[in-house]
Amino acid sequence: MANKTKQWSAGDLFIPGLGMGLAVYYLYTVRGLAPLAQLYGGGLSLICIALFLAAVIMVIRHRKNDSAGGFKKLNSLAAVHKKFIVMTVLTALFIVIIPIIGYPLASVLFVASTTIFLKYGNPLRVMKVSIIVTLVGFVLFIIFLNVDLPLDAVTEKLKGVL
Amino acid sequence: MWEMTLASLNEILGYWWLIPLGVGLGIFVGAVPGFSSTNVLIILLPFTLGMESGAGMAFMASLYSGSHMGGSIPAVLFNVPGTGAAAATCFDGYPMTQQGRGQEALAIAFAASAIGGLFTTMITLGALPYLSKMVYYFGSIENFVIILFGVALIAQITGGSMLKGLIAGMFGLLLGAVGYDHVYSVPRATFGLVYLFDGMPRVPAIVGLFAISEAFSMVEKNMIIDASKLSDALKEGWQGTKRGLVITLKKMGAVIRSSLIGFVVGIIPGAGATIGSFVSYQQAMSFSKDKEQFGKGAPEGVIASEAANNGLTSGSLIPLLTLGIPGGGTAAVMLVVLQAHGVPIGPRLFQVMPQLAYGVVVAMLVAYIVMIIMGVPLAKSLAKMSFFPTKVLAPAIISFTLIGSFVARGYLFDMWIALFFGVLGYILKRTGYSPHAVLLGVILGPLAEQYFLRALLLGNGNPAILFSRPLGNFLWVLLVLSMVLPALLARFRNRKTVQ
Amino acid sequence: MKRKGFSAAVKMICCVLAWVLVIGGAAVSWAEYPSKNISVIVPTGEGGAMDRVVRAVTNVWKDYIGVNFQSTFHAGASGEVGYMLFSKRPADGHTLLAGNIAPEMMMYVLQEPDFKFPDDFVYFACMDSDPAVLWVRKDGPIQTIQDLVEEGKKRPVTIATSRFPHPSTLAALLLAEATGAQFNIIPYGGGNPARTAGLTGEVDAVTTFLSSSLDFASDVKFIVMFQNENKWKDISRNAPTPKEALGIQMPEFGGNRAWAVSREFREKNPEEYTKLVDSFRKAFDDPKLQDEWKKVGMDPRFLEFKNEEESMKMAQDMIETAMKYKEILKGKK
Numbered sequence: 001m002a003n004k005t006k007q008w009s010a011g012d013l014f015i016p017g018l019g020m021g022l023a024v025y026y027l028y029t030v031r032g033l034a035p036l037a038q039l040y041g042g043g044l045s046l047i048c049i050a051l052f053l054a055a056v057i058m059v060i061r062h063r064k065n066d067s068a069g070g071f072k073k074l075n076s077l078a079a080v081h082k083k084f085i086v087m088t089v090l091t092a093l094f095i096v097i098i099p100i101i102g103y104p105l106a107s108v109l110f111v112a113s114t115t116i117f118l119k120y121g122n123p124l125r126v127m128k129v130s131i132i133v134t135l136v137g138f139v140l141f142i143i144f145l146n147v148d149l150p151l152d153a154v155t156e157k158l159k160g161v162l
Numbered sequence: 163m164w165e166m167t168l169a170s171l172n173e174i175l176g177y178w179w180l181i182p183l184g185v186g187l188g189i190f191v192g193a194v195p196g197f198s199s200t201n202v203l204i205i206l207l208p209f210t211l212g213m214e215s216g217a218g219m220a221f222m223a224s225l226y227s228g229s230h231m232g233g234s235i236p237a238v239l240f241n242v243p244g245t246g247a248a249a250a251t252c253f254d255g256y257p258m259t260q261q262g263r264g265q266e267a268l269a270i271a272f273a274a275s276a277i278g279g280l281f282t283t284m285i286t287l288g289a290l291p292y293l294s295k296m297v298y299y300f301g302s303i304e305n306f307v308i309i310l311f312g313v314a315l316i317a318q319i320t321g322g323s324m325l326k327g328l329i330a331g332m333f334g335l336l337l338g339a340v341g342y343d344h345v346y347s348v349p350r351a352t353f354g355l356v357y358l359f360d361g362m363p364r365v366p367a368i369v370g371l372f373a374i375s376e377a378f379s380m381v382e383k384n385m386i387i388d389a390s391k392l393s394d395a396l397k398e399g400w401q402g403t404k405r406g407l408v409i410t411l412k413k414m415g416a417v418i419r420s421s422l423i424g425f426v427v428g429i430i431p432g433a434g435a436t437i438g439s440f441v442s443y444q445q446a447m448s449f450s451k452d453k454e455q456f457g458k459g460a461p462e463g464v465i466a467s468e469a470a471n472n473g474l475t476s477g478s479l480i481p482l483l484t485l486g487i488p489g490g491g492t493a494a495v496m497l498v499v500l501q502a503h504g505v506p507i508g509p510r511l512f513q514v515m516p517q518l519a520y521g522v523v524v525a526m527l528v529a530y531i532v533m534i535i536m537g538v539p540l541a542k543s544l545a546k547m548s549f550f551p552t553k554v555l556a557p558a559i560i561s562f563t564l565i566g567s568f569v570a571r572g573y574l575f576d577m578w579i580a581l582f583f584g585v586l587g588y589i590l591k592r593t594g595y596s597p598h599a600v601l602l603g604v605i606l607g608p609l610a611e612q613y614f615l616r617a618l619l620l621g622n623g624n625p626a627i628l629f630s631r632p633l634g635n636f637l638w639v640l641l642v643l644s645m646v647l648p649a650l651l652a653r654f655r656n657r658k659t660v661q
Numbered sequence: 662m663k664r665k666g667f668s669a670a671v672k673m674i675c676c677v678l679a680w681v682l683v684i685g686g687a688a689v690s691w692a693e694y695p696s697k698n699i700s701v702i703v704p705t706g707e708g709g710a711m712d713r714v715v716r717a718v719t720n721v722w723k724d725y726i727g728v729n730f731q732s733t734f735h736a737g738a739s740g741e742v743g744y745m746l747f748s749k750r751p752a753d754g755h756t757l758l759a760g761n762i763a764p765e766m767m768m769y770v771l772q773e774p775d776f777k778f779p780d781d782f783v784y785f786a787c788m789d790s791d792p793a794v795l796w797v798r799k800d801g802p803i804q805t806i807q808d809l810v811e812e813g814k815k816r817p818v819t820i821a822t823s824r825f826p827h828p829s830t831l832a833a834l835l836l837a838e839a840t841g842a843q844f845n846i847i848p849y850g851g852g853n854p855a856r857t858a859g860l861t862g863e864v865d866a867v868t869t870f871l872s873s874s875l876d877f878a879s880d881v882k883f884i885v886m887f888q889n890e891n892k893w894k895d896i897s898r899n900a901p902t903p904k905e906a907l908g909i910q911m912p913e914f915g916g917n918r919a920w921a922v923s924r925e926f927r928e929k930n931p932e933e934y935t936k937l938v939d940s941f942r943k944a945f946d947d948p949k950l951q952d953e954w955k956k957v958g959m960d961p962r963f964l965e966f967k968n969e970e971e972s973m974k975m976a977q978d979m980i981e982t983a984m985k986y987k988e989i990l991k992g993k994k
Contacts, residue, residue, distance in 0.1 A: 019333035026351040040611040041339035095577045114557040133558045301863040356745045360737030494708040501958025619847045
């Protein structure tokens with residue numbers, strides 16, 4: 001176990017790399033501001049850059065040999081975790097269509113498409129689940145808690161009546 | 163004081179039905195991610211404004227208490243904190259559910275919430291006028307050190323590699339430093355997005371890092387509960403609830419300590435319930451003999467978070483009732499109701515309408531008793547929700563929590579932020595970084611910066627001011643001790659066992 | 662089996678899409694203004710003074726305009742977020758903004774946001790007038806503005822404010838400049854935390870609007886009012902003006918809660934605009950407003966109507982003042 005945590009692969013640089021990217025951008029945006037506005041975030045940015053360099057050193061020193069030149073962990077995100085990628089794309093599409101077709105329809109489509117992708121069962125089961133989940137969401141959030149989500153004309157009227 | 167308590171109790175009997183109603187509604191809205199007692203109380207303002215002031219306050223206090231208990235339900239079952247204060251409940255509550263101990267975890271959460279809340283409410287009732295003085299001792303410096311207790315957790319929950327823990331924590335703190343600066347209101351790293359001007363929104367960050375990233379991971383399995391533990395969990399009757407209650411009663415010391423930590427944090431205006439539960443978790447972890455178990459399903463972790471965030475509720479009303487200063491969002495709504503009824507606010511309240519001030523606290527006391535009766539028996543049936551197949555749970559969680567991330571500010575853009583944090587959380591977990599550390603950074607960072615800069619300004623830029631106040635220095639010593647002492651004790655114990 | 666399931670799913674998706682097209686194509690009916698509820702963007706937080714004021718006013722106004730009002734709160738970046746969203750809404754008069762002219766025009770100058778004033782919107786009415794004041798604790802060592810200035814000459818005195826780009830902050834800074842005292846301004850990110858700092862003694866004084874500190878009137882002493890004449894003598898218990906106390910002539914500083922609507926709507930729909938403005942004026946003159954104002958815990962003595970011309974002039978004046986002291990307020994001087 002102890003040995004495992006000491007092993008670093010190039011994929012482990014993704015998060016520190018992201019941190020460093022944000023740090024560089026941060027420093028760029030705070031240049032020229034009053035010193036107090038720079039102090040805290042600027043200091044953190046420098047620490048993030050230093051930590052990225054430390055992570056690079058760790059990867060060079062304790063590199064785990066894998067077939068993908070150390071990027072196996074990241075590659076595996078794409079290859080093994082197809083589900084993750086598809087779920088992310090479907091969620092993104094869900095967010096895109098909410099303002100266009102309203103939450104209830106978007107939710108039916110989203111739940112249906114994810115359950116079909118996850119091979120939940122026959123279309124009837126898929127349909128039942130997507131309608132039940134949407135109905136629960138609609139009643140709970142839109143009717144009961146009065147959340148101002150985008151709706152289509154039919155559900156807008158329904159909300160007005162209820 | 164006792165006469166006043168009895169008189170208040172007598173008055174409350176007149177509208178007793180409002181308390182279970184408030185508690186029930188509170189548990190419900192607390193369990194819905196994105197909703198807090200504050201935004202629901204704002205929705206219900208026309209209703210509470212129409213009531214008599216005492217009845218309105220009793221209802222609001224019950225709803226407020228109930229919401230902190232409700233927040234633990236989705237936190238334990240689905241890794242979705244219903245309120246920010248329940249984020250720390252996820253750390254151990256959800257691993258317990260994965261081990262088939264969801265019912266036990268819920269029973270612990272409910273019992274710790276109710277007992278912790280009851281205990282501090284009794285203290286409030288006994289010492290209300292004296293406690294108001296505490297507000298005078300906690301300034302920007304003390305607040306800064308208290309937040310550092312939470313930040314210290316980053317170093318403690320590294321889960322293996324210290325460097326990875328630090329990278330995650332610092333990344334989180336930097337994400338939390340995005341937005342307008344606290345002194346001159348100038349933008350920093352906002353990518354030109356108006357939605358980030360006010361900083362990284364908390365609710366979408368919590369929803370993404372916990373709920374959405376977990377939904378992405380859970381579809382790799384059929385059930386949340388480990389396959390090996392499933393059959394036992396399915397057969398379970400009331401045993402889980404019993405075990406949970408026994409554990410909570412055995413660890414009464416931890417419940418009392420955690421609720422007191424929450425209580426003190428609650429009295430300080432501006433700190434808030436999330437800080438309370440993080441600080442309490444940090445303390446519980448520092449001084450536990452089973453540090454290794456924290457984050458993997460330790461009942462002490464659930465107790466620490468839940469007893470603290472409920473212990474805090476009565477404390478947070480103290481600045482409002484005694485000085486007229488609302489310590490947080492819910493207290494601010496209560497202030498609106500008090501003002502609308504022309505109730506004198508601040509110290510005059512005790513001279514003119516003491517029964518109202520005591521009435522609120524007595525209502526809270528009754529609410530916590532109601533919560534034990536209402537909440538604990540629910541654990542068994544609620545735990546069954548974790549038996550749903552992940553193929554249905556994952557889309558449902560994503561669909562509902564995205565609404566939750568929208569509700570807090572009303573921007574569809576916040577759903578994108580939640581998705582960003584969801585993807586980030588998934589990658590963090592896959593590459594061995596702690597999403598909890600990132601979350602701590604995002605939540606505590608802005609507060610740490612605010613209090614730090616304020617303290618520096620108070621000292622004309624001289625950092626020595628951070629060590630200039632007696633209470634502040636006492637807290638500094640406690641902070642250092644809580645970081646160093648456990649390690650020293652462990653070494654001492656090891657040496658003893660080796661000998 | 663799998664293929665069958667798939668095609669059924671496709672059919673189902675098609676049905677749902679058909680529903681979308683049908684309802685999407687439904688014609689939108691156009692009726693007389695206002696044809697639906699009016700949404701109010703509040704660029705400050707829920708539960709704050711603006712929230713209460715909007716609640717009070719719309720309770721009366723709705724009877725004169727014939728529709729209900731729905732408020733949404735978009736605090737953030739000293740109000741910039743709310744104004745940005747407001748400027749992006751359709752120019753049909755169904756979205757109004759309820760803001761505070763002076764602090765928000767100051768934000769406009771200092772933060773250089775993406776919206777344009779006065780091109781994007783007009784303040785069509787102002788409903789109150791709330792002077793900026795400096796106050797100290799009643800039992801503290803400093804009891805007058807002279808004390809504060811004297812102390813400020815010996816050491817930097819600490820003054821809490823809700824935020825840096827705020828008229829009361831600028832007022833305090835200008836007072837310091839005029840007297841040679843050192844005022845160390847500390848922004849607390851909100852009125853409540855700033856007042857708490859003043860009451861608990863973390864700071865020497867607090868600079869704020871008068872109305873927001875009246876809840877604590879028995880515990881504090883107002884030591885200066887940044888106006889040329891004190892029109893609120895009884896409420897402020899005779900707080901002196903800078904001229905009376907120190908012989909200094911300063912610009913007036915205060916807040917004015919006002920209503921804004923899209924300029925495009927005003928230009929293109931003069932009749933509808935007149936209807937909007939007239940209905941507000943009637944609501945303002947209705948004695949019921951005073952009761953509503955009291956009900957939300959505000960003092961009706963601050964109520965003061967100003968028309969579009971006066972409101973816009975106030976906004977322009979504030980912009981000029983803020984431009985003049987931009988460097989100070991950005992912390993660069």
